[in-house]
Amino acid sequence: MSTTPRPETRTAALVSRRVTVAANPSAIFALLAAPGEHAGLDGTGQVQGVVEGPERLELGSVFRMRMKGYTTTNTIVEFEDDALIAWRHRGRHVWRWRLRAVPGGTEVTETFDYTAKRARRLVRLIGVPRRAGTAVDRTLTALQARFA
Numbered sequence: 820m821s822t823t824p825r826p827e828t829r830t831a832a833l834v835s836r837r838v839t840v841a842a843n844p845s846a847i848f849a850l851l852a853a854p855g856e857h858a859g860l861d862g863t864g865q866v867q868g869v870v871e872g873p874e875r876l877e878l879g880s881v882f883r884m885r886m887k888g889y890t891t892t893n894t895i896v897e898f899e900d901d902a903l904i905a906w907r908h909r910g911r912h913v914w915r916w917r918l919r920a921v922p923g924g925t926e927v928t929e930t931f932d933y934t935a936k937r938a939r940r941l942v943r944l945i946g947v948p949r950r951a952g953t954a955v956d957r958t959l960t961a962l963q964a965r966f967a
Contacts, residue, residue, distance in 0.1 A: 832934035834951045837926055838959045842966035844901045844918040844925045850965070851904050851916050852876045857884065860965070862957025863950075876904065911935040927962060929955045 840847055850856050852875050858866045865886045872882025878898035883890050897905035897915065905915035913932040918925050931951035936942055 832936075832939060833930055833932050834948045834955060835928060835930040836952070836955045836959055837928040838963055839921060839924050840927050840963050840966050841924040844920050846966070847918055847925055847927060847962070848901045848904065850962075854882045854884065860958050860961045862954035862959075862961065876906075882906075905932075907935075911937070924966075927959060929959055931955060 850860070854869045854872050854876060855874065858868050867885040867887060870883040870885050870890050873880050876882065876895050876898070878895055880895040881892060883892050892909050893906040895904065896907045896913065897903055902918050903916070905913050907913045911933075912935070913930075915928075915930040915932055917928040917930075919928075920926075931948070931954075933939060933942055933947070933951075942948070
């Protein structure tokens, strides 16, 4: 079982990490599909709680989160029960989670996808991918601890 996040992909517009979590995909997915749980996993230190949205997310769901100093609106743009969930931020980037059952638990891949962002070069210059990678590492470590 992997205990530390491993880089999976780092291209011009993706920052992705994966770990193995000692839980089944449905237990992990239930957590990810509940926006009220996001603040407890957030590796950015920005997510404070839900402002508005459903208790359980599904394709097309819109939810607003309270962040440090602002609120943000997210829309579920990819969804497959117990396997895939992704939300697009108003800034056009996507946070994507893929789950796959493996011996000993679930392989969890979290991706920060900024393919659709305008001014990707500027995004890279100001260090967003590096900070996103650090945040993903922290989030996946928190997810592992939640199920340890």
